[in-house]
Amino acid sequence: MDVSEAFVADILKPYRPNAKYLKSAQITQFRESMEGxxxxxxxxxxxxxxxxxxxxxxxxxxxxxxVEFNICYNQLAYVxxxxxxxxxxxxxxxxxxxxxxxxxxxxxxxxVSLDSRFFKPLKSDAFEAExxxxxxxxxxxxxxxxxxxxxxxxxxxxxxxxxVLAFNPPVSLAKH
Numbered sequence: 070m071d072v073s074e075a076f077v078a079d080i081l082k083p084y085r086p087n088a089k090y091l092k093s094a095q096i097t098q099f100r101e102s103m104e105g106x107x108x109x110x111x112x113x114x115x116x117x118x119x120x121x122x123x124x125x126x127x128x129x130x131x132x133x134x135x136v137e138f139n140i141c142y143n144q145l146a147y148v149x150x151x152x153x154x155x156x157x158x159x160x161x162x163x164x165x166x167x168x169x170x171x172x173x174x175x176x177x178x179x180x181v182s183l184d185s186r187f188f189k190p191l192k193s194d195a196f197e198a199e200x201x202x203x204x205x206x207x208x209x210x211x212x213x214x215x216x217x218x219x220x221x222x223x224x225x226x227x228x229x230x231x232x233v234l235a236f237n238p239p240v241s242l243a244k245h
Contacts, residue, residue: 070096072152080151081144083175088125090137091144093118097199099158112159113202115149117141121193133191133220138228139183142218145200146234147174150214161205161212165238177238181213185230192222211237 072094081089098114119141123129126136151174153159155167165173201217214234219226 070152070156070158072096072148076152076155077148080148080171080174084144085125087123088140089144090119090121090141091117091148092120094145094148094152096149096152096158099153111201111203112161112205113149113153115145115152115200117145117148117198117200119144119193119196119198133187133193133196133228135185135187137193138185138187138220138230139180141198141220142183142200142230142232143180145198145218146216146232147178149200149202150178150236159202161207169238173238178234178236181233181235183230183232185228187228189224189227191220191227192224196220196222196227211235 074093077091077094081091094115094117096113097116098111100110100112121133121137124137150162151167151170153162154165154170157163198218198220202214203217204215206213212235214236216232216234217229218232219229221227
């Protein structure tokens, strides 16, 4: 499922123009059913194409670094979750409309933990990422999302990590 350029641009509105690294995205897989032996099947997988012609915060370091890892992860995650709320493809993400998600995107989505590993320098002018939503768990009014991401360029995988996100919308919206 391709994600339109207009959708990506709309979700990335909070970013300054020189910090919009995600150029395109698509949902490449989603689990249609929660029944059966699905423990190893991700809930959703998204891919994104990125370009960082110039860092938004520092002179050129010559390599993809932890800050850019985090920014790129956030952008692809915002778009992936936005598309999930927009289409309803994930049962547990049907509790908000897309407009409600966008209204609460910045103040209600946050990283609980982030583990990143870098193997080799990544060519930051053109690279891809694959983001996998493995599982979700509701606790204390928040929805915790357990994800994994891999960044690669034409030479192969260069960085990967695991991230736990929390989505904690206002109580009046949380129906999960």
